[in-house]
Amino acid sequence: MIKMKALIISDYDSRISWSCGFAARLKVNGFSNTFVSLNPNDNIDSLRIYRYLDEIYYVQSLQELSTLLSDEFSLVILAVGGTMHLKIYDIFQAVYFLSEIRPILISGFNGIEDVSDPEGVFCRSISDYICVNNSDFYEYASKILKDRNLSSQLFRTGFIRDYWDTEFEKAHNITNVMFILQPGILDHHKQLEHLGMWLLDYSQRYPKRNIILKARGRKGIEHVNSKHEKNYFHDFWNDFCGNLDSRVSIVYGEMEDILPNVDLVISYTSTSLLEALIVGKKTAAISDFGISKSIGNVYLSDSNLLISTNDVLDDKIPEVNLNWYQRWCCYNGDLVDELIDRSYKDFEAQYKHGKLNFIDGYYSEKNHPYLFRFRYFDTESKSSSDPGMKNILNRIKIFFKDIF
Template identity: 25%
Template sequence: MPHAPRRIAVLADSDTRWKWGASVARQIAPDHALDAYFLRTRATPTERQLAEVGIVPDTQREVTAAELVDDEEFASADIVVLSVIGGTALALVHSLGLAWQLRPQRPVTVTGYVGVVYEKMVDGLLTRAGADLVLANSGYDCGRFRTVFANVGIDPETVVECALPFLGGDPYVPSTDRPFTLTFAVQPSVPSKKERLLLLERAAAHARRYPERRVLMKLRSLPGEQTTHVEANPYQELIENLAEPAPPNLELVYGNMGEVLDRTDLLVTVSSTAALESMHRNIPTAILTDFGVREAHGNHYFVESGCLASWDDLDGGALPRVNPEWAAAQGIGKSDPYAGARARIAALRAAGPLPQLRPYYTPQRAGIYLGGLLARNGFDEKGRPLPVQPATLDRSLKAAVRGVTRRGARRLYRMGHKRVAPTLRRWGQA
């Protein structure tokens, strides 16, 4: 009888974390069947968002974190990638550790970060502790993570150096077959609404200054869609508020970032991870300074990259190139960066039954903190699903209805204000 194919399960709570988790799965277990589990949250990926990532799983389903505790399919996977926020990772390592402790075999567990770690490093790192592998996206991060783990008594070898899994694509070669293309990679949470409108005005001004260029605003989501961070002021709406109509060579685009980079000659962003994808391909990359170099914006992470620039610099023709030494420290250009992770997984499997999963935070060490995170994810202290109260279901249903109603009302108002009202006024004047 043929052996069942090996399986890797990826649990993700948003489109960006699915992109990271699925890309990691392809790197560490390219011959495994891929099972996708999507947490049922405000940011559960839509079909359009999944198609944009471009990795098609063999199976997929939506779940709550608590449903996974007794899920036999999830427990029988060979590898589980927890591509979720730190608090959810902690709740799952705690609860799955208790649920799986009597199993003769359990999955190898893997977790990590979607992008660069520029804030709350210790906070996020200790909530991920306890997984078999904590992936570090660069040598720089690996050193920092191992130091923290060693100082709090966690095996530092749990941290494995790799790179962002979606770095790839052909090296940049200028093309004469298409217009020079500047791509701005937007982010949902920075900058503020006022600053986003100013940024859009500068992009439009650059497009007018260089009518032979294409200026693309690479969007993350459709209005109403959610991603890892809430986008309160989408550029699709702000573009209607420009002081002058948008020039024809300024375009709002969607799509896979790698495919957009295939036709990009200059990548501009405040601090998006897309900058690292661009640098990896040696595309000129600008980290905007117009709103300051600030921890709140995350662009301080790129201070040593050599790519800080303003719109004035770009209007003047600047084409920043990344500092090679800084790039190497960030895992950019690394050959086969996941070899170490594959070797670690093979060694764990060869060593026999895996030990029980044990997070750093336990009821004895941080009971109040752990208890809050467990409850938030639907677990009690023993790792069992909390009973669902009718009042909770009622509140969830009401919240969902309110959200749909508010979004529908906003769209109807915009349509009425911009389309129906002018028509009615014209009829009244006829």
């Protein structure tokens, strides 16, 4: 073995949870882990992932990221969203262009995958390996890569979270109920009123049950839905259900820490539904608003989990369709270990057979110029959801500065 050091790059929310599960398996396989947070305001040492890390860095810009990439890493794990893959890969190629070897690049999907949307595959097609959860999506993505002669390899790792060695007690009685709203989805006043009045009925029907309103992020830490979530849960309860009482709480934190104390998880769409199922919690998905891509619950259509709020009120909690469960909720650390082993062997082989070629992704500046504007223009924008992008040096400015 030459070196077993991994660099993990991530930013927010469930992407960090995905990173945590991957970091845990890397540790099991003897790796030293360095974590780079693209959110400079985060506090990684307060999270579960901290126990699996040897070094942590926070970057204000991607320009700083280029100073952290080095020949000491054998694997680079990307747990980011969308076109951020393209921006990081641009730096990856520049840093390792003259190197005799390069790290193996791994990306993946942190939760729900859409079998009608190729965008995620296109963005991640710069990777040596793409981790996939759902078996249907694996077939869908395989066809996308094959039809376009893309050389990225898919690997079905299943759902990746930090539950590898955790045993959850299965509750027979329901005491703690977690309701997961999604700020930015079903935000119309009448929709919220419908949910609020039902939740009020639920709290009155079951006076001995505690209700947890789960916030997406962590309090005081920016995340992808921060602009939607500010005061969202207090306003929701106060506007539609009355003042918060002692049985209702708003919880900020990691699902891994909250789930052990929850007996029933309710939402209309959330990756947390998959997490709850994997650890054996009672789970229900609200069907009142229909099934649509805009709600994000199409993947639940044949799960048997979709029920009305009236059924939830009557405690008619469904049993998951086992066929659907096997497709969506594969959870096996051995699969991740297999990918890590294969990736490391690919890395080692470079010492004998020479440096691996860089992967040509689907997106190119020639055919998709807007996606590569970051090469020439400052991408700082109030509407941008990409973290760590502030103060990126403008290449055109540098060019003229060198001239004058």
